[in-house]
Amino acid sequence: MNTLYNKHILLGITGSIAAYKSAELTRRLKELGADIRVVMTTSATRFITPLTLQALSGHPVNTDLLDTDAEAAMGHIELARWADLILVAPASADFLARLTAGRANDLLSAICLASYSPIAVAPAMNQGMWENKATQDNINTLQQRDIHFMGPGHGSQACGETGAGRMIEPEQIIARTLPLFTSGALSGKKIIITAGPTREAIDPVRYISNHSSGKMGFAIAEAAANAGADVTLVCGPTQLTAYPDSIQRIDVITASQMYQSVMDNLSDCDIFIASAAVADYRPGLQAVNKIKKQHDEMQLRLVKTPDILASVASQTDAPYTVGFAAETENVLEYARKKRQKKGIDMIVANKVGPTSGFNQDNNELDVIWQEGHIHLNLNSKKTLARDLIQIITEKINAIDTTQNTGLKTR
Numbered sequence: 353m354n355t356l357y358n359k360h361i362l363l364g365i366t367g368s369i370a371a372y373k374s375a376e377l378t379r380r381l382k383e384l385g386a387d388i389r390v391v392m393t394t395s396a397t398r399f400i401t402p403l404t405l406q407a408l409s410g411h412p413v414n415t416d417l418l419d420t421d422a423e424a425a426m427g428h429i430e431l432a433r434w435a436d437l438i439l440v441a442p443a444s445a446d447f448l449a450r451l452t453a454g455r456a457n458d459l460l461s462a463i464c465l466a467s468y469s470p471i472a473v474a475p476a477m478n479q480g481m482w483e484n485k486a487t488q489d490n491i492n493t494l495q496q497r498d499i500h501f502m503g504p505g506h507g508s509q510a511c512g513e514t515g516a517g518r519m520i521e522p523e524q525i526i527a528r529t530l531p532l533f534t535s536g537a538l539s540g541k542k543i544i545i546t547a548g549p550t551r552e553a554i555d556p557v558r559y560i561s562n563h564s565s566g567k568m569g570f571a572i573a574e575a576a577a578n579a580g581a582d583v584t585l586v587c588g589p590t591q592l593t594a595y596p597d598s599i600q601r602i603d604v605i606t607a608s609q610m611y612q613s614v615m616d617n618l619s620d621c622d623i624f625i626a627s628a629a630v631a632d633y634r635p636g637l638q639a640v641n642k643i644k645k646q647h648d649e650m651q652l653r654l655v656k657t658p659d660i661l662a663s664v665a666s667q668t669d670a671p672y673t674v675g676f677a678a679e680t681e682n683v684l685e686y687a688r689k690k691r692q693k694k695g696i697d698m699i700v701a702n703k704v705g706p707t708s709g710f711n712q713d714n715n716e717l718d719v720i721w722q723e724g725h726i727h728l729n730l731n732s733k734k735t736l737a738r739d740l741i742q743i744i745t746e747k748i749n750a751i752d753t754t755q756n757t758g759l760k761t762r
């Protein structure tokens with residue numbers, strides 16, 4: 353079962369005798385469909401070779417913060433953004449101390465410091481090191497920072513002593529990793545998400561469209577499904593595959609088809625997220641045959657397409673409605689106006705530019721609702737999608753609470 357399909361896991365390995373178990377862990381994570389990038393500390397490379405981990409992960413292993421070749425391929429910030437989860441197994445006492453102190457003097461620590469993604473650690477050390485007040489203080493601090501601890505186990509140790517500090521087995525680490533990608537935060541909620549571009553035919557061979565890849569919408573669909581929602585993804589033409597399989601995907605071509613699909617599925621919908629780049633206009637008439645190149649100039653009459661977002665928001669009993677605004681200038685101002693004009697609950701603005709927006713893996717978002725605004729820094733669309741779903745979940749929960757208490761809603 354490919355339960356970790358499409359998940360990017362950065363596996364950090366530090367200098368512990370338990371490092372040999374990381375080979376098995378890598379193999380199992382790969383078997384479950386995860387894409388694994390391994391980062392080893394210098395000490396870790398003394399316990400197990402990078403070659404082994406390269407062969408098992410299928411990618412070169414990164415070990416050195418100041419390696420110009422590795423930085424040119426996939427630098428430490430890129431790795432930090434790439435990872436959906438950073439899993440450090442085994443995590444040495446010294447690494448935990450560096451993580452606590454916020455050090456960035458080795459590659460793995462620097463990635464952890466730069467990352468916004470969840471971090472999980474599977475500690476491995478001598479029982480005296482584990483019991484030491486210094487280590488215990490570090491653990492308390494890290495737990496307060498929401499670092500996930502997996503183990504350690506208790507028992508006989510490689511050094512001959514007995515006590516707490518053994519790294520838990522790869523299968524136990526896997527069992528604790530899987531829930532990190534899922535939650536029940538949106539279970540019982542029905543969500544419709546639109547994604548990708550639309551195509552408006554001019555004649556049988558030509559159309560009007562835009563550069564939207566659908567990546568943001570697909571990432572939101574994945575994050576919503578992982579949060580337990582019942583997700584319907586209405587998407588325009590894209591090459592992407594939707595994960596997980598529980599997502600109900602409806603493929604459409606035109607804005608009118610997208611409108612119809614959304615309306616057909618709207619009953620009982622709790623949340624509507626319109627991330628598709630829907631054409632605002634379509635040719636008034638589609639030529640039956642290919643238009644020939646006859647004249648120096650040609651005029652195309654365009655007519656407005658249906659406004660999906662405004663139509664959904666104007667329904668009685670409308671779902672919590674979230675729109676997207678892709679702008680090239682005055683992003684916040686235009687987005688705020690669009691939110692009010694369409695009468696929607698939330699708008700997510702993104703600037704279309706060379707490093708974010710259409711057809712990029714990364715994005716930078718401003719999430720705006722009536723009373724507030726959050727800026728989400730440049731990050732992978734998958735991470736941003738998770739953050740966005742979390743923000744929307746908080747809003748929905750607040751609405752549910754006020755409805756239950758009879759207070760004014762939204």
Ligand SMILES: Cc1cc2nc3c(=O)[nH]c(=O)nc-3n(C[C@H](O)[C@H](O)[C@H](O)COP(=O)(O)O)c2cc1C
Nearest residue numbers: 366367368369393395396444445446447476477478
């Ligand atoms: C044979 C041997 C086994 C070790 N095992 C561990 C261990 O299980 N846990 C630990 O915290 N340190 C262990 N150490 C010490 C670490 O390797 C050492 O603190 C190192 O600096 C950790 O570096 P790193 O955190 O950058 O990987 C061991 C050292 C040796 C020589």
